[in-house]
Amino acid sequence: MATYSTTGVSIPSSQPVGWRMSRLQRFLLRDSTLGYLFLFPALFVILGLVAYPFVNAIIMTFQAKTAGAPGRFIGLANYAELLGNPVFWRVIFNTLIYTAFGVGLKFFFGLGMALVLNQERRWNNMFRSFLLIPWAIPTVISALNWRWIYDDASGLINNVLVRLELVDETISWLSDPHLAMLAVIVVVVWQGTPFFTMSFLAGLQAIPKELYEAAEIDGASVMQQFFYITIPRLQPIFITAIMLSAILTSASVQFVYILTNGGPADRTQIFPTMAYNLALGGAQRLGMGATVSLFFFPILVIFIIFLTRRMLREKGE
Amino acid sequence: MFTRRTMLGRAGMAAALATTAPWWLARKAHAARAHKLVVWNPAALAPQVDKIMQEQCYAFAKQAGIKESEIDYSIIGSAQLQPKLVASLEAGTPPDITRVGTQNAQVYRSQGHLMDVTDLVLKMDKQAGGLFPASITSVMEKDKAFSVPQSVSPWPMVTRLDVLAEAKMDPPKTWDEFIEVCKKVQKPPKLTGFGPCLGLHSDTDNNVLNMIWCYGGKLVEADSKTVALQSKGTIQAVQLLADMYNKHKIIPKGATAWDNTGNNKAYQSRQVVFVMNPTSIYAHLADSDKDLYNNTGLMPIPAGPAGAIEELSTAEWVLFQKSPYPELAKGLAEYWMAPENLRVMIEEGDGRFGPPYKGMYDSDFWKRPVFQHWRVMLERGRQFPSPGKWDAAAGEVVATNVLARMMHRVLIENWEVEKAVEEAHKKVVEIYARAAQAG
């Protein structure tokens, strides 16, 4: 009987030798059957709650469908209308800007935060916990809070600006066409940076100190250490974090919905909110809504494939 | 024999059952609703009114022999109601009764969702002096009524009388005077002159059309088919609004993001002097700010070249066909609209809604000085598609915020007024054409 070095406990055997299995039992206990059996619930969920609606979404894009009525087949009319709609092109542009800046800023701030938190100081744990809180708060709550911060008359920012007499009239953060997107991105960054911070911090802490010490002995400066040790080591985490964040950010409805609902004049309209407003707004066009969402998906897929391939290549799988 | 595999095998089975259980259970279960009455009452923007209506609903329930637990009563935010209704219609589970503006009622009616309530409306027309013509035409389609008139509300110019008094100015009688008064009394950034709703919400379409009327423009002709939006009057009115926003700066910049509560909030927190809005503001102040309440006037709209015209908006209770308890829903509507109950809601609700009964304006409540212009407004007020009448097409125009978007083209995207009006005109033509096709 082997003992286990990890637990140090010796577990006696209770299985008689020469135990025979019936053919049925053998079949059921084969790895393949067992595998499918275990997988069944997960597969059922995925097929029923992801694959099926996805296929359904595709079908809906070929239909004209209002609420409470079955869809009517109209071929590619939705797609044609969408491509001819200038708002649609605006939305593509907005989504790209929103995602690129959102993820980009989160990345850099997250890295900065992680580097700072990686330094040794007293109460670091407390700081870390505190700085990570925005990510733990539900997005709806952050969005509502910031909406109030941005408020024209009573919001924190305008209040301070007016009191300090820095402005003549209040700044409409959420309804000025030049500022609205920026305002929304700020909230996205405030809320989402801790995710990057956490990931990077864990990665930083996994880098052995000896590498830095050895580099120092070799005469490398702080900057060189950063670029030649830290960055390469963090690369896999960079990729995962960016990928996850890009997908979640670009598909997020909450921020835009609560802050501006796509306004002013579609300046902050992104794919998810456009789909939502088409499907559930005044016109109730569910087919169109599905078309908008679907248009977006291939872009995501390409992005995912690109990144996962890099990620998998990195790990040499 | 507990081998790893059998243990896990059994666990797998159990999990498989657990996950799939809801599916086959759901299929078997028929959606027998737990509630006998599902009421979605949009917020009246004056809390005391919300409360009264809810109490009256429960009183009706008692009368009808239903328990309170059998009622699902929700007060829904004005911006949430529309998406919720769409979703519920799609799910096949709309509420039993809800209150919407005529524009939405028209859309739902044309899609066949609403219950026939002709008997109830005819009954109402025999009470309290009968219903206003505006109410009747709003709910009738080919001699059948598909919704229950709830209110007729003019949109006065809600005015800060104290600010005017301080500056020793009289309420302006024309739009040109209005601009001058605003420029003199406002103190930006704390106090701005005019707070029209300019966001992508129905209040905006209403405010904009009101001004268009004052300048001789209109949405459609009396035949309710010929679209007449593009005209000199319309262009003048839109230009006026644009100038107020950009040149004279008497409108807060944030107004373009306001929803239907935005202008209320602006007035109630003393940021603007004038707002074109029904009496939700006034009613709210009764409880929240007595001081402002006493200094608020409900004045007629300033006159343009085509005269002074107020908007008259009508709202109705809509009952959905899918309701499994139609008699209860009708009973509730009847209860709420019974003149004695309505009187309570209106008078204790500080005039939040104007009753649709002609005879109810003779009470002392309506003789108060603040309501002195009300009668005039009721008489000369026009409904949204005037001179056309309410129908599905007009409903869609408001529901899709055509006029609000037109304003956004000008104010936010800096389009030429003519171009924006032309685009809006085309959209309205398209909407009316589609409605005509659908018959």
Place this chain on the structure above:
Amino acid sequence: MTLSMTAQRRTVKGIGNFLLLLMLLWTAIPFYWMVATSLKRDKEIYGFEATLVPQEPTLGNYTTVFRDTPYLLFLRNSIIVAVGSTVLSMIIACLGAYAIARLNFPGRALLARGLVFTYLVPTSLLFIPMFAMMSALRLTDSLHGLTIAYLGFDVPFCTWLLMGYFKSVPVELEEAALVDGCNRVTALIRIVLPLALPALVVVTFFSFTHAWNEFLYAHVFTSTNSARTITTGLANFMSADVFFWGPLMASTVMSALPPVIMFLVLQRWVVQGLTLGGVKG
């Protein structure tokens, strides 16, 4: 001019501390505003009478939330849905992940790869057909319907996380136990589960906060208060009355607490789980 190592280190330290201060302010100020607003009276909240520090702090907004809104109902609903979807996804994901990580069957590699795609399909794409499906199955406006809907995201994501984690646990321990012919249940409980505990903690945290946080499905699939969760309930307050910011901030303060507390308790594992899932894939 290159500084000496100690000088470099000291500069870096200094910059670090300065940045830390900025970061703390950046994070703290919005919180401050949220809490301060929740404690102010209406007069102090609106218009230009708005104050930076509550002059007359009051708990009135909090009582309004409990008295005048179905907040407790929303809270109860959020908890039910969060716990329900967490428990279900834990079970399903554990089994599925174990199968992919340990058992040999055809199609295993494909599944492992494909899993990533399934949780990356955004809800903003699926919500319309999901809604149609839920309506047909009469699952709308119900808590169990919402719980099921959340599994669509939780199960793939958690399976993927656990799969990565299980793969990193040395096989030898289990194999040795098998060869030894010892009591499987004991081995299972004493060896496998304790080793997998951090991963289970992470899965719990993610499922719970996802359900707590989720907005779109909750908003679209529920119509009556009986089924609304906190996220969609709060959004409704926005246009339900004119002066709602005080009570709204009060309710946001309260609603932020459960996931934050959970996070503070579990953060070590969460960070661990994230890295492991990411790096080991």
